[in-house]
Amino acid sequence: MDTSSHIIMGLGLAALAQIDPVVANDSTLSQAVLFGTVIGSNAPDFDFIYRMKGKGSYIRNHRAMSHSLLALPLWSVAVSGIIYSFFPGSSLLQLFLWTFLAVILHVFFDLFNVHGTQVLLPFSKKWIAFDSIPLVDPIILSVHFLGFCLLPFFEMGKMFFILYIFIFLYLATRTLSTVVTKRKLQLYFSNSIRIKLIPRISLFQWDVIIETNEDFLFGVYSKGSLVIEHSLLKKIDFPELVSDSKNHPFVSDFLSSTQYAYPFVQTRKNGYLIYWKDLRFRTNKFFPNLAIIAVTSDYKMKNCFIGTLYSLKHYKQVIRQLKKTVILKKG
Template structure:
């Protein structure tokens, strides 16, 4: 989620404490700080783009990381509010921190919630990176909790609306999966993944796998529409070079970056190229995140390049030394 939504969630949830809002209220401050603190992993950008991509939504978003965030937030605020209950500050810091990871779990990037015990990335594939409905819900919660003219019984309304909205998104997602399964029932479908698009509340992307190919497409719920964006054949691959690419630092990074990827190889001018495609996001005419591994005629890896967000964004990975150099063309 974007930082504005995280901040709105922290403030909105703090309003459930029963304490009126004030810029000096430690409960609001603790929830707000903890709700945005996990994204301080953006500081990894000072070590390079690759370091950031490897660590974003990592330990800072895990359960142990969230507890550390709550403890540090409590310790910090206890300096300025020594007479206020540290237990209450800690409680609302935990709630704020948990809201951050909970929201990130609902979009397609996901989080490594069980680090350092597991590096698996978890995602519910339900919400956009910025979802205006969530913003309305959290701001409504804040307003209703702090309005003297409204009854406390109105506070459950935005909470109920949020739950109904999430259930509705689950319903739409499952309906789309059922529709695709029926539409391609003669194609021996082995897997269907449906997830929200980058920008539209009413557009869903999908990955459909058959024995012969992967179908990448989108479905619009309003106005209704269906489109295939790309067909990727399950071509015969040179396992030797593909395995080398997958086991390289670039390959390990890409497999950790996305659970849904496609790999293929080709030859050009005596060189062997292995391409990685992140199948989750299709922007314009191509996939949003790609990577390239280059081998010479003796199958020695000579170059590894990650292309996040656009093809001409070249982040070169030096496989032998763990050094990273960014180069944009």
């Protein structure tokens, strides 16, 4: 989920907290819990501080240790402890419990989109993603907004309890449909190496990546049928050069954040451009999330771009800058 979604969920949890008599009967504690759930709902994303060390550091560490099981109680203790210092008369236990719930739900919901998290760190570096909901889910947001609109008419805690039951049933439905759809595709593409489903906003619709020994197939699964829209042949030119590019810090950071990166080499007048594209994110035949490294004709690696290309204009600007790096070096 994105930041705005986590904030809205934090507000929803503050309303849900009114089902707790200790919170409902103490206005000071209610205020403290409001801060606790909103901040706690965003605490795991405080790993944005890695941006201070550069974009690559942030990409490597986002949704990593900050989203691990070991970090959940630590975030909760830190957030509730700081808030308690401003509301010393409130119940620290209740404040901690509701903050802890907010932190848990942040990581829990992040597990259900295509990015996933490294929730098992430091015991496992595996990325876990259930591919059930989009990064911004309009149904989850709409349910929260409905609840906020109905606050003057119904008891706050009980109403949001019912709404959260609906949200979890909705999440279970999307998750079950993802599992069923993936099994269908695995049976049909029995020779596939792996299949990735990327949930769309519409229910029961996914973008699909099917990896075989020869290629990647990209399509859309909707209403029980799959339409293949694009394919990429698995062919690595200059394999030694590609292998060496993995040692570049930016490329290494990029590869640590995805299990669906694939390299493509483009020959230029004065050298090469190596594209490591994240195949999970596609707009037609364009893959906006990537790392691009410029290499001179004598195989010396120079400048590198890592991140998201937001437009064709942005792409041209990045390529122009990378080409200048190679040309200046050759000159």
